[in-house]
Amino acid sequence: MKHRLSPAVLAEFLGTAMLLCAVIGSGIMAERLSGGNVAIALLANTLVTMFALYVLIETLGPVSGAHFNPLVTLVLAARGSFAPADRKLAVAAFIGAQLLGAVAGAWLAHLMFELPLLQWSSKLRAGPGQWLAEAVATAGLVLVILRAPAGKGAALVACYIGAAYWFTASTSFANPAAVLGRMMSDSFAGIAPASAIGFVAAQAAGAVVGVLAAAGLQPSNP
Template sequence: MTVGRRLAAEGMGTALLLAIVVGSGIMGERLAAGNVAIALLGNTIATGAGLVVLIHMFGPVSGAHFNPAVTLAVLLRREIEWRTGLLYAVAQFVGAVLGVWAAHAMFAEPLLQISTRFRDGPAQGFSEFVATFGLIGTIIATQRGRPEFTPVAVGLYITAAYWFTASTSFANPAVTVARSLSDTFAGIAPSSAPLFVAGQLAGAVVAVAFFTWLFREARTQ
């Protein structure tokens, strides 16, 4: 598969992911009549289900990372070249922003926005560390043992992590940056984003170290 097609898959897949995340957040908030739990539930189900479909769609082309933290993990495991990994990240960030704008357009929201939803504090950063650690672990473990189950496993993990993490599991630097450009239910204030991204990158690095060690040990016994 050519690099151009792989980048197109990463960009389009990430755009569709953000359209799902932000669009379902807008829809959920509009229909929930002020019930935040119901709005979050709608946002959760749509995101988890959408991830399963998107990974099946684009996985055969690019691996369906849709996430610079996932690409970083793949780079650290030497499963992709650095130049290609950097291009993946660029495609993911561009696609994420386009996906947010698409969601705004579908719901007749102003295209250009800046989020005012603050998500601050050490607990939020630690939540993103845990969320990303688990996501990378899910991918590494299922790719080793049951690769055909990876799309479903990722969708299920993110669905669960929406509810067991205080941050609602962004677990994705491109998603975080793009959601700072949406003053809707799924948004995050730009000042809150750096802590999220730091937690995500740290979670990815620690997950690669731990799960690589874990399965290397299992193979040598």
């Protein structure tokens, strides 16, 4: 699908900002209200993320495709989602908007909860299990996006991410922009800067696996 660039870039900025605001803000609220029960806090964080994803994809999908994720943008660009004449510019603009949106979303959450605007997470998330979890989460996300029937992408993506919050050891970031935003929030949903590179590398590997899996499911030509 081809999109007019300026509204689409704005949609990617707003969508990523609101997604990160929802993830981080709900994490802060859940941690404050859960009385130290991490399972309840994670459940609340999961449900809010699912609802926000569904609403944002349904609302902004007609404008930009609702990527909100640099890896999704790269995958869809490789599959012809942008006009060849402006593909490089569009991809760069989308990814730039997503990264800026992630930072803006983190800051907005901090302002609403009267926390310091500028901060870095101290929550370490590292190790082979965490990296494998991010690869699995991202592979599944890409597979769902590429295989979702028309009109059902929003629900399927939201449900998949909600499930992956619980069946992956990393709670399913599956998004380099989310890593950036959450890296800049020392809260329930945060990730320490030292852990960010490993997560992003695992996500990139997972995206490749997701593309290959989707290709393998395509029917063979007679």
